[in-house]
Amino acid sequence: MPAPRGAARGRELACGKLALQGRSRGQDTLAKSVYGGNTVAIEVDVVVLGAGGAGYPAAFFLDRADKRVVMADPIGNLGGDCLAEGCVPSKAVREASLFRGTARRYALFGLHGAIPNADWKGVLAHKDRVQRLRYAQHTEEIRDSRVIFHSGLGRIVNEREAEIVDQSGVQRYHFRHLILATGSRPHRLPIPGAELAITSHDLFRFGADLPFPQDLVVVGGGYIGVETASMLENLGSRVVVLEYTNQLLPGFDPEIAAFLKNALADRVRIELGAEVFGIENHGARLRVRYRQHGLEQETSGDAVLMATGREVVLPDGVQLLGLNPVGAPVVNDRLQTENPQVYAPGDVNGRSMLFHSAVRQSLITAHCILAGDQAVDRMDFESVPHTVFTEPEVATVGLTEAQARDRFGSVEAVRYLYKVDSRAQIFDQTQGFIKMIFELGTSRLLGAQVAGLDAVHLIAPLTLAVNRHLTAGELTEVVFPHPMISEGINKAVRAFRP
Numbered sequence: 001m002p003a004p005r006g007a008a009r010g011r012e013l014a015c016g017k018l019a020l021q022g023r024s025r026g027q028d029t030l031a032k033s034v035y036g037g038n039t040v041a042i043e044v045d046v047v048v049l050g051a052g053g054a055g056y057p058a059a060f061f062l063d064r065a066d067k068r069v070v071m072a073d074p075i076g077n078l079g080g081d082c083l084a085e086g087c088v089p090s091k092a093v094r095e096a097s098l099f100r101g102t103a104r105r106y107a108l109f110g111l112h113g114a115i116p117n118a119d120w121k122g123v124l125a126h127k128d129r130v131q132r133l134r135y136a137q138h139t140e141e142i143r144d145s146r147v148i149f150h151s152g153l154g155r156i157v158n159e160r161e162a163e164i165v166d167q168s169g170v171q172r173y174h175f176r177h178l179i180l181a182t183g184s185r186p187h188r189l190p191i192p193g194a195e196l197a198i199t200s201h202d203l204f205r206f207g208a209d210l211p212f213p214q215d216l217v218v219v220g221g222g223y224i225g226v227e228t229a230s231m232l233e234n235l236g237s238r239v240v241v242l243e244y245t246n247q248l249l250p251g252f253d254p255e256i257a258a259f260l261k262n263a264l265a266d267r268v269r270i271e272l273g274a275e276v277f278g279i280e281n282h283g284a285r286l287r288v289r290y291r292q293h294g295l296e297q298e299t300s301g302d303a304v305l306m307a308t309g310r311e312v313v314l315p316d317g318v319q320l321l322g323l324n325p326v327g328a329p330v331v332n333d334r335l336q337t338e339n340p341q342v343y344a345p346g347d348v349n350g351r352s353m354l355f356h357s358a359v360r361q362s363l364i365t366a367h368c369i370l371a372g373d374q375a376v377d378r379m380d381f382e383s384v385p386h387t388v389f390t391e392p393e394v395a396t397v398g399l400t401e402a403q404a405r406d407r408f409g410s411v412e413a414v415r416y417l418y419k420v421d422s423r424a425q426i427f428d429q430t431q432g433f434i435k436m437i438f439e440l441g442t443s444r445l446l447g448a449q450v451a452g453l454d455a456v457h458l459i460a461p462l463t464l465a466v467n468r469h470l471t472a473g474e475l476t477e478v479v480f481p482h483p484m485i486s487e488g489i490n491k492a493v494r495a496f497r498p
Contacts, residue, residue, distance in 0.1 A: 041172040044068040046369065047162050049154040049315055050181030052080015053358035054346020056138075058179055058366035059147050065370050069147045070173050072164045076151030078138035080183050081201075081347075082355040083131060089204040090227065092127040094389050097234035101391055108428050118235040120212035131206045156317030159339070177341050177369050178321070180329065181362065184310040184347035189219065193279030196286055197306035200224055213237050213303035217288050219276050221248045223388045225307035226260065230390040233267050240299050242274040242290055249388065253400040255435065259451040263392050263431065271297075279304055312348050333378040334368045335361050343369065357384045382447075383467035387456040392432060395459035398447030398466040401437050410440040414495045416488035418452050423485050429453045434488045436462070436496075443471040443498045454485050461489065472496045 048059045051073035059071045075084055082088060096118075103115040142149050152166030156178075163172045186199035197219065202210055216232055218225045221243030229239045243250070248270060249257040261270055271292060278289040285300045312328045319325040322339045328350030329337045335345040345361030347353045352361075360379065367377040385397040404411045418424035418432035432452015439446055448462040465475060475493045480486040 041161055041174040042070075043174045044070050044148070045175070046070070046177045046179060047154070047173050047175040048072070048179040048181055049162065050080065050179075050183055050346070050348075051075070051078045051149070052181060052183050052346065053082060053355040054183065054348065054362045055080070055179060055181030056141075057359050057362040058181075058345070058369075060141070060145055061363060061366040062370065063145050063147045065366075067370070070150070070164070070175075071147050072150040072152050072154045072166070074151070074153045077135050078141065079134065080181075080355075080358075081185070083134055083138075085201045085203075085205040087355050088134060089127045089131055089206070089208075090200065090231075091389060092130045093123055093204065094227065094231040096123045096126060097231040098391060101234040105428070118212070120235070123235065124208055127204065127208075128206055153315075155315050156320045158320055159322065160341075162315075175341075177343065179362075179365055179369075180315070180318070180337075180342060180344040180348055181346050181358075182313045182315055182348050184312050184350075184353055186306065187309045187311040188306050189276060189308050191277055191279070193281075193286075194306065196279045196281065197304040199306050200228070203228065203305070210303070213301065213305075215285070215301035215303075216240070217242065217286070217299055217301040217304045218307055219288065219304060220307035220309070221245075221250070221270065221272070222307060222309060223249065223386070225305070226264070227389050228305060228307065229268050230264065234391065238301075239267075240269045240271065240301065242271050242276055242288065242299070244273070244275055246272050248272065249394070252386075252394075253396060253402075253435075253449045255401075256394050256396060256449045256451050259431070259433075260388070260390060260392070260394050264390065271299075310347065310353055312350055314348065333380075334375050335365045335379060336368065336373070340373055352381050352384050354384060354386065357381075360384070380467060383463060385459045385463040387459060389456060392429065392452045393455035394449070394451045395455040396447070396449045397459055397463045398445070399437060400447060400449070401435070404437045404439070404446045408439050408441075408446065411437055411446065412440055412496060412498075413437045414492045416492035416495075418485070418488075421485055421488055422483040424453055426483070427453055432485075434458065434485075434492050436489070436492050438472055438496050438498070440498050443473060443496070444469050445472070445475065452485075458486055458489070461486065472498065 045067040046062050046069045048055045048071040051071050056078045059069050063069045150164045150166045152164050154162050154164045157163050161172055161174050163170055188194045216237045216239045218229050218241045221241050229241050233239045247257045248261045274290045274292045276290040280287045285302055286304050287298055287300045289298045321342050323329050329344040331337055331344050331349045335343045337344050343365040345365045346358030364377040364379050382398055387395040401413045414436050416434040419430040424430045435449045437447045445465045450458045472493050480490050
């Protein structure tokens with residue numbers, strides 16, 4: 001019988017090697033030792049390198065399916081960068097900033113009082129509390145599983161073996177399948193002075209203690225840059241955003257990007273077409289030099305945030321798997337690499353660097369491994385929602401209007417404007433919209449964009465509609481609650497005329 005959940009998982013270090021006990025699964029042997037050189041390799045079904053959203057859902061799923069699973073992560077717990085320095089801590093800070101931002105609108109609701117002071121150390125303490133809570137929760141999840149978990153770093157030693165280095169030493173595993181879930185890290189521009197800038201890691205990591213930036217220069221106008229700019233401005237920072245392209249949120253629907261730029265313009269200075277080429281110490285401040293419209297410009301702040309995207313992280317020795325050691329591994333819609341025994345879900349494949357996308361990719365990986373590498377599940381990258389937690393919010397899923405026209409030709413975009421919405425009127429946030437793109441021939445929803453109040457919530461039902469290929473007719477039959485902006489989904493659909 002398998003070891004009971006929550007029981008001691010039968011691991012101990014003895015004579016410099018891992019002894020597995022109490023894990024009979026009806027097989028002839030508990031584990032075979034495969035000797036390579038002087039290192040004993042324990043035979044397992046799956047090795048998972050990385051315990052973020054791309055790693056632990058697959059590990060736990062396969063563990064419950066009676067597979068012998070080893071998982072390693074240098075952070076020493078679940079959640080990856082999302083919990084350590086990304087989604088969760090940044091949103092904890094963001095929500096604190098929204099409370100202060102709401103005070104600016106007291107008079108609208110007939111309320112009066114001072115705008116509260118921002119205690120930056122207190123905000124960071126709140127962030128740490130949330131991280132600590134979730135790490136404790138994840139520790140219980142590990143304890144309640146039979147996954148062999150290492151707080152350590154993995155590397156590839158040959159096409160079927162990986163070594164994991166932790167505080168206890170080095171352990172080698174011989175695997176049938178390998179899941180590369182090693183994620184990504186903040187990218188720095190290769191410019192002089194790049195090391196002077198901070199990254200999202202420095203701002204949001206557990207135990208972060210940076211002083212509050214009174215004057216912040218953000219290099220990069222993608223979602224990380226604009227989210228940070230919005231939340232820190234709400235807390236009292238003066239912010240400049242320098243974006244290399246001619247669009248805030250490059251790659252997003254231009255209408256969404258223009259909406260957000262206009263909405264932030266009275267709070268944040270935004271410079272588009274700004275090519276940053278150097279950062280210098282300038283007394284107690286940092287000077288950022290950039291080119292714009294052929295002219296050299298400069299601005300300064302007491303901190304510079306490098307928000308120029310993320311780059312994939314690969315373990316040492318990945319080339320021994322037959323994979324390119326530089327850049328993201330190429331994967332199919334099952335997250336399988338060119339090596340059929342190796343899967344690469346999540347940030348590491350570079351296709352959709354979002355935690356919720358990584359979770360879905362992780363489960364697809366587990367489903368296909370359990371089915372003997374058959375294509376029993378597939379990833380639909382186009383139905384992954386992208387949410388931007390600025391104030392106001394924007395969110396998108398599926399194809400933009402331009403992409404839909406290029407691919408399908410005959411499409412129609414319908415809109416619901418917040419200016420006629422009762423909830424938006426209550427909050428006096430009437431500049432937003434819901435935009436939905438339908439294919440004329442089939443009436444199928446191809447994509448949707450939301451800008452304004454509650455956008456990050458509204459994108460969820462629209463994601464379901466895109467993923468399930470729902471038609472306009474089917475969406476008109478859905479009843480949405482009043483007075484909520486979700487009513488606008490139904491009203492926008494009724495404007496569609498195939």
